[in-house]
Amino acid sequence: MERSPHADRFAEIIGAAHVLTDASDQAPYLTEWRDLYQGVTSMVLRPGSTEEVSAVMTYAYQHDLKVVPQGGNTGLVGGQIPQETGDEIVLSLSRLNKVRAVDPVGFTIIVESGVVLETLQNEAEKVDRLFPLSLGAQGSCQIGGNISTNAGGTSVLAYGNTRDLVLGLEVILPTGEIWNGLRTLRKDNTGYDLKQLFIGGEGTLGIITAASLKLFPKPKKMEAAFVGLPDPHAALKLFTLAKAQAGPVLTGFEIMPRIGVEFCLNHLDGARDPLEGSHAWYVLMELSSGSDAFPVRDLLEGILGDAFEDGLVEDAAFAQNLGQVQDFWHIRHGMSEVQKAEGGSIKHDVSVPVALIPDFLDKAAAAVEAFVPGCRPVPFGHIGDGNIHFNVSQPVGADKAAYLTHWDDMNAIVHGIVQDFGGSISAEHGIGRLKRSLLKEVKTDIELDLMQRIKSAFDPKGLLNPERVL
Amino acid sequence: MERSPHADRFAEIIGAAHVLTDASDQAPYLTEWRDLYQGVTSMVLRPGSTEEVSAVMTYAYQHDLKVVPQGGNTGLVGGQIPQETGDEIVLSLSRLNKVRAVDPVGFTIIVESGVVLETLQNEAEKVDRLFPLSLGAQGSCQIGGNISTNAGGTSVLAYGNTRDLVLGLEVILPTGEIWNGLRTLRKDNTGYDLKQLFIGGEGTLGIITAASLKLFPKPKKMEAAFVGLPDPHAALKLFTLAKAQAGPVLTGFEIMPRIGVEFCLNHLDGARDPLEGSHAWYVLMELSSGSDAFPVRDLLEGILGDAFEDGLVEDAAFAQNLGQVQDFWHIRHGMSEVQKAEGGSIKHDVSVPVALIPDFLDKAAAAVEAFVPGCRPVPFGHIGDGNIHFNVSQPVGADKAAYLTHWDDMNAIVHGIVQDFGGSISAEHGIGRLKRSLLKEVKTDIELDLMQRIKSAFDPKGLLNPERVL
Numbered sequence: 001m002e003r004s005p006h007a008d009r010f011a012e013i014i015g016a017a018h019v020l021t022d023a024s025d026q027a028p029y030l031t032e033w034r035d036l037y038q039g040v041t042s043m044v045l046r047p048g049s050t051e052e053v054s055a056v057m058t059y060a061y062q063h064d065l066k067v068v069p070q071g072g073n074t075g076l077v078g079g080q081i082p083q084e085t086g087d088e089i090v091l092s093l094s095r096l097n098k099v100r101a102v103d104p105v106g107f108t109i110i111v112e113s114g115v116v117l118e119t120l121q122n123e124a125e126k127v128d129r130l131f132p133l134s135l136g137a138q139g140s141c142q143i144g145g146n147i148s149t150n151a152g153g154t155s156v157l158a159y160g161n162t163r164d165l166v167l168g169l170e171v172i173l174p175t176g177e178i179w180n181g182l183r184t185l186r187k188d189n190t191g192y193d194l195k196q197l198f199i200g201g202e203g204t205l206g207i208i209t210a211a212s213l214k215l216f217p218k219p220k221k222m223e224a225a226f227v228g229l230p231d232p233h234a235a236l237k238l239f240t241l242a243k244a245q246a247g248p249v250l251t252g253f254e255i256m257p258r259i260g261v262e263f264c265l266n267h268l269d270g271a272r273d274p275l276e277g278s279h280a281w282y283v284l285m286e287l288s289s290g291s292d293a294f295p296v297r298d299l300l301e302g303i304l305g306d307a308f309e310d311g312l313v314e315d316a317a318f319a320q321n322l323g324q325v326q327d328f329w330h331i332r333h334g335m336s337e338v339q340k341a342e343g344g345s346i347k348h349d350v351s352v353p354v355a356l357i358p359d360f361l362d363k364a365a366a367a368v369e370a371f372v373p374g375c376r377p378v379p380f381g382h383i384g385d386g387n388i389h390f391n392v393s394q395p396v397g398a399d400k401a402a403y404l405t406h407w408d409d410m411n412a413i414v415h416g417i418v419q420d421f422g423g424s425i426s427a428e429h430g431i432g433r434l435k436r437s438l439l440k441e442v443k444t445d446i447e448l449d450l451m452q453r454i455k456s457a458f459d460p461k462g463l464l465n466p467e468r469v470l
Numbered sequence: 471m472e473r474s475p476h477a478d479r480f481a482e483i484i485g486a487a488h489v490l491t492d493a494s495d496q497a498p499y500l501t502e503w504r505d506l507y508q509g510v511t512s513m514v515l516r517p518g519s520t521e522e523v524s525a526v527m528t529y530a531y532q533h534d535l536k537v538v539p540q541g542g543n544t545g546l547v548g549g550q551i552p553q554e555t556g557d558e559i560v561l562s563l564s565r566l567n568k569v570r571a572v573d574p575v576g577f578t579i580i581v582e583s584g585v586v587l588e589t590l591q592n593e594a595e596k597v598d599r600l601f602p603l604s605l606g607a608q609g610s611c612q613i614g615g616n617i618s619t620n621a622g623g624t625s626v627l628a629y630g631n632t633r634d635l636v637l638g639l640e641v642i643l644p645t646g647e648i649w650n651g652l653r654t655l656r657k658d659n660t661g662y663d664l665k666q667l668f669i670g671g672e673g674t675l676g677i678i679t680a681a682s683l684k685l686f687p688k689p690k691k692m693e694a695a696f697v698g699l700p701d702p703h704a705a706l707k708l709f710t711l712a713k714a715q716a717g718p719v720l721t722g723f724e725i726m727p728r729i730g731v732e733f734c735l736n737h738l739d740g741a742r743d744p745l746e747g748s749h750a751w752y753v754l755m756e757l758s759s760g761s762d763a764f765p766v767r768d769l770l771e772g773i774l775g776d777a778f779e780d781g782l783v784e785d786a787a788f789a790q791n792l793g794q795v796q797d798f799w800h801i802r803h804g805m806s807e808v809q810k811a812e813g814g815s816i817k818h819d820v821s822v823p824v825a826l827i828p829d830f831l832d833k834a835a836a837a838v839e840a841f842v843p844g845c846r847p848v849p850f851g852h853i854g855d856g857n858i859h860f861n862v863s864q865p866v867g868a869d870k871a872a873y874l875t876h877w878d879d880m881n882a883i884v885h886g887i888v889q890d891f892g893g894s895i896s897a898e899h900g901i902g903r904l905k906r907s908l909l910k911e912v913k914t915d916i917e918l919d920l921m922q923r924i925k926s927a928f929d930p931k932g933l934l935n936p937e938r939v940l
Contacts, residue, residue, distance in 0.1 A: 105706065105710050105824070106856070152659075156656070156657065164634065173916070179914075183892060183894075185821050185893065185894050185897075186626070187631060187855050189620050189894070190896050190905075191901060191913065191939055192921050192924055192939075193620075193667075193670055194917065194921070199663070200659055205662075217716075217717040219717075240575050243577065244760060245687070245760060245763075247718070247761070248718035249761070290715060290716065291715050291716055293768055294764050295764070299761055351655050351656065353654045354656065356576075385656040386657065422654070422655075423655065424653075424659070426660050427659065431660060431661060439661060447649065451662050451664070453927040456927070457924060458920070469661055470661070
């Protein structure tokens with residue numbers, strides 16, 4: 001693109017080296033990792049401090065420049081990629097990567113938004129604490145993006161969504177003003193809880209530059225079982241039983257169908273079937289405790305013993321050590337990537353009330369099988385959160401491209417059922433650009449109106465991450 | 471007051487019996503329980519359904535009538551009491567008292583906002599579940615008020631504030647429009663999380679008519695110890711130790727000074743000193759677990775054994791049964807009321823970062839003792855949440871009225887220290903009318919501006935709970 005007349009002014013603010021205008025320099029910031037989007041921009045800005053982000057935004061606001069904030073560029077709905085029109089500036093938070101304070105006594109940490117999630121986990125570990133947020137992209141995603149999208153992951157059952165881990169935020173408003181809400185208080189009822197709007201706001205209301213977060217005791221004991229069951233109805237009953245007995249010690253409860261485990265056995269390095277026989281469904285169940293004194297293994301065996309007596313469980317393998325716990329999770333974490341090897345896969349990230357998961361799975365599987373005969377549903381995910389990744393692989397031997405033309409129609413079928421069950425069409429990933437048109441279908445007019453009023457109140461010129469979410 | 475010309479119209483909407491215009495009928499709705507406020511109103515309206523609340527608000531909005539929503543009238547900052555000018559209508563939610571749905575499998579419950587907290591606790595208990603919110607006024611406060619004020623209480627350490635217990639809301643907007651956000655999903659990332667504004671919004675943005683809430687496994691084992699310690703620094707170290715070892719099993723950790731325990735021994739029916747000797751400070755520590763399999767008592771003894779070796783703890787009494795657990799809590803719960811018997815008490819509901827509690831207590835006690843020589847600080851509360859009820863009793867033999875003239879100046883001294891520690895001047899109770907002028911002192915201009923923008927976006931005429939919070 002032609003050099004923007006604003007580039008020199010931004011170079012004065014943040015240094016010329018941090019204003020990227022060459023195509024090769026820009027490339028990593030413009031390519032979405034699943035190749036769904038290829039953005040275009042006049043420049044990528046890489047400010048190095050809160051004050052620089054503020055100065056950039058002040059200038060952008062004064063000159064009516066549209067800005068897209070970007071963290072680790074791992075988002076799944078295109079929110080972080082500039083539009084193909086080229087009229088949006090990318091503002092990368094990567095250089096704001098300092099850990100500002102760690103407080104193991106008060107169980108808190110303050111970090112800048114460009115800190116990579118795995119780095120944050122390691123910083124907590126250094127002081128014998130746990131930062132529980134955990135997800136596939138943790139080696140490259142940044143905490144600012146996690147907060148802006150209210151990321152989920154595999155530890156939500158025991159520790160909540162990202163929202164539940166945030167104590168305070170530092171935010172640059174669309175006008176460039178700095179809001180310092182970086183408190184580490186557990187209780188504070190002085191007015192509206194402003195940070196909640198920026199959490200999950202997908203960068204449309206402000207740019208998060210730092211966050212104060214909760215830490216937790218580091219689990220010292222971890223036990224897991226890989227359980228074979230007849231159907232999701234049995235899995236739900238096992239979940240209720242386990243949750244009632246183990247409470248917060250139940251730290252993982254994931255459901256997988258036989259076909260997904262078979263995909264892993266065929267395509268995933270190092271995957272072995274934990275059980276001898278074949279079962280229609282599986283549950284990976286994990287218990288962990290910060291206390292050495294608790295007989296976590298006994299509890300796990302007791303729960304599964306009760307479930308066996310109730311006829312819920314067909315077989316179960318217990319991890320004999322931490323390596324085997326990892327082996328079980330290896331299968332669960334591989335479930336998404338192995339679907340590529342089986343041709344096209346049409347995906348849904350949905351949630352329904354936990355108690356309705358089995359009925360939802362029955363109905364949604366029947367509906368997609370009626371729509372594309374021979375298609376192979378591979379629904380898996382966080383049953384304890386009501387969150388299913390309802391992915392559907394193509395029929396064996398079908399043409400991939402032809403199958404993927406059904407994407408929108410199959411989405412409509414599955415999302416319609418989700419709506420009937422009072423569910424959500426984006427449990428974890430957000431709205432961004434990908435689901436923006438869907439939002440209008442699933443939200444009521446009053447909800448859309450309230451959201452629009454908030455957007456206008458915070459960003460009257462509509463310059464920050466425009467045409468995302470709303 | 472003269473009969474309002476609008477009373478007949480409201481009688482058509484909700485029934486004449488539910489439009490209270492007689493002074494004697496109105497009295498319970500106008501008197502604040504600590505006699506800080508005595509309100510005046512033309513009428514108290516008692517609608518019986520969501521639709522009736524909507525119709526009332528639609529009419530009020532059209533006719534520019536100011537409305538004060540009221541739950542159980544137990545608020546501590548005057549937010550629920552109409553102004554003395556008489557130009558605000560009271561809208562009581564008491565008749566919206568239905569439990570709409572209980573789901574023990576998915577651990578959720580849906581209730582209307584007028585359900586009394588204790589009733590809600592009992593409904594959960596009936597299906598072997600726990601609704602953890604617990605506070606002194608639970609026999610009369612209503613869940614709608616608890617949500618509107620983001621109530622705290624004694625179970626925050628393990629289960630969070632009220633905010634953390636809410637999955638969805640049904641809200642009547644100032645215009646009378648109904649927002650049905652009554653979902654029971656654990657994960658939903660479809661746009662801004664609107665419910666967060668109404669939680670802790672103190673009824674200034676909308677009227678909550680129903681809520682979907684989280685339930686938890688009912689604890690089956692409960693153990694407690696009453697611990698004598700030299701000072702709050704030792705108490706903090708004990709907290710960190712206990713939290714690291716017990717994690718979510720640590721369900722209570724309250725600090726009390728010797729003088730508070732003495733007040734209880736002198737003035738509280740049934741109070742006995744759990745320990746033989748006298749200690750400068752005490753901690754009430756509670757562990758509970760949903761699993762029978764966990765040796766909770768062993769864990770408690772192990773933690774206190776470690777603390778004893780580290781020289782943190784001077785003595786400890788273990789509850790031998792559930793009755794003794796209650797005896798320990800009886801002292802803690804009595805700590806507020808017994809202060810009355812010792813004359814005037816100047817109160818503060820503050821929080822600071824957990825790790826700064828001991829330093830805050832040292833500094834605040836020294837400051838108030840320098841300000842009113844002989845005054846007796848009785849600070850107690852939820853050390854694990856960083857929340858201290860910093861109450862200061864008058865000097866022995868002083869004149870109560872004369873002592874209470876120091877209220878505002880002592881508040882200013884204590885709140886100044888709280889601010890220096892990055893704390894909150896209203897940890898649990900909210901802002902309402904009582905702390906409205908303080909809010910302007912402790913919030914930055916940008917915070918006040920953002921709050922005002924939200925208020926204007928939701929309630930452009932400023933008719934709902936006016937002159938509260940902002």
